[in-house]
Amino acid sequence: MEIKEIKFIMSKKAVTLGGLEIKKLFRCLECNSIRTILKSSWREIGNFNVFSVLFKSILRKFIGKVSITKKMQYKLLPYLNKYSEKDIRFVSVVFSNGKSAIFDTSDIPQVDILQDIKDIMYKNQYFAFEKNIKDKIVLDCGANKGVFSIYSVLLGAKKVYSFEPVSRSNINLLKTIRLNKMEDKIILFRKALGDENRSEKISYRYTGDGGGQINPKFVKENGWISESVDVCRFDDLNLGKIEFIKIDTEGYEAKVLIGAEKTIKKFKPILSLSAYHKPSDKKELPELIKNIREDYSVRLNKFSEEDLYCY
Numbered sequence: 001m002e003i004k005e006i007k008f009i010m011s012k013k014a015v016t017l018g019g020l021e022i023k024k025l026f027r028c029l030e031c032n033s034i035r036t037i038l039k040s041s042w043r044e045i046g047n048f049n050v051f052s053v054l055f056k057s058i059l060r061k062f063i064g065k066v067s068i069t070k071k072m073q074y075k076l077l078p079y080l081n082k083y084s085e086k087d088i089r090f091v092s093v094v095f096s097n098g099k100s101a102i103f104d105t106s107d108i109p110q111v112d113i114l115q116d117i118k119d120i121m122y123k124n125q126y127f128a129f130e131k132n133i134k135d136k137i138v139l140d141c142g143a144n145k146g147v148f149s150i151y152s153v154l155l156g157a158k159k160v161y162s163f164e165p166v167s168r169s170n171i172n173l174l175k176t177i178r179l180n181k182m183e184d185k186i187i188l189f190r191k192a193l194g195d196e197n198r199s200e201k202i203s204y205r206y207t208g209d210g211g212g213q214i215n216p217k218f219v220k221e222n223g224w225i226s227e228s229v230d231v232c233r234f235d236d237l238n239l240g241k242i243e244f245i246k247i248d249t250e251g252y253e254a255k256v257l258i259g260a261e262k263t264i265k266k267f268k269p270i271l272s273l274s275a276y277h278k279p280s281d282k283k284e285l286p287e288l289i290k291n292i293r294e295d296y297s298v299r300l301n302k303f304s305e306e307d308l309y310c311y
Helices: 020-029 034-039 051-062 070-074 110-122 147-154 167-179 253-259 261-267 281-292
Strands: 003-010 014-018 088-095 100-104 137-141 159-163 186-189 198-204 225-232 244-247 270-274 298-301 307-310
Touching (some): 003 020, 003 110, 014 020, 020 110, 034 051, 167 186, 253 261, 253 270, 253 281, 270 281
Parallel strands (some): 137 244, 159 186
Antiparallel strands (some): 003 014, 003 088, 198 225, 298 307
């Protein structure tokens, strides 16, 4: 499905972007490194002063920090930098076939939700289409803000089991599900999927943080939040047939696959999963999948991030 319009909905007005404006917006969202800024032309990025961001990003890179923060990235967005974060309450996406989705952004950074819309809907990083989603039962592991879950319903999914373990992100996703009147299609769990049933600590920075992790060895900086979460094997939930599994769990992908081994063996669902969180992912994850079922074909897609598509 092609995105026709993106709307920023505020308390008293709305701003609608279409066509070339959407392309420019998504191009700006890719400016997350010094190299990308230097490669980009003024016309591609938009009419704004990039030099202050470039100077700060070089200094941050020199002292070993992430080159561009979210606040700096806002300055690269000619539409969002006109408004404060609190002004934009919802982001709506309208597709060329008339279907639409709306996301509650009152508690999450707009850059984050737009990044997900760009990656999942615009660039289709998980390779989801009507032909492999329509009338299927979908499992969304690491649902976060719910963009893939919502997109799956728009593509015709029969049902989506959506797993988001971070409490604040789970609450935000529930709001979005209700906004889109998809309660009958999306079943939301506040659990993490893994290779055994236990209690763990998950760490994250803010609502909708896509970098939340279950990793005792992960070094957390100031401002990180930790909370307990139930981890469970998908096979033990007895949810029946699954036909498409998307996994983006910040390095937990192998554990999710192990916990769903019986389901994968029995039904051979399409698997679409991240392959970049660990240096060994592109080698070890395909080997694990082939050990579960030898008849999978595996390919590496690079539409946005690096993802394995197994069918």
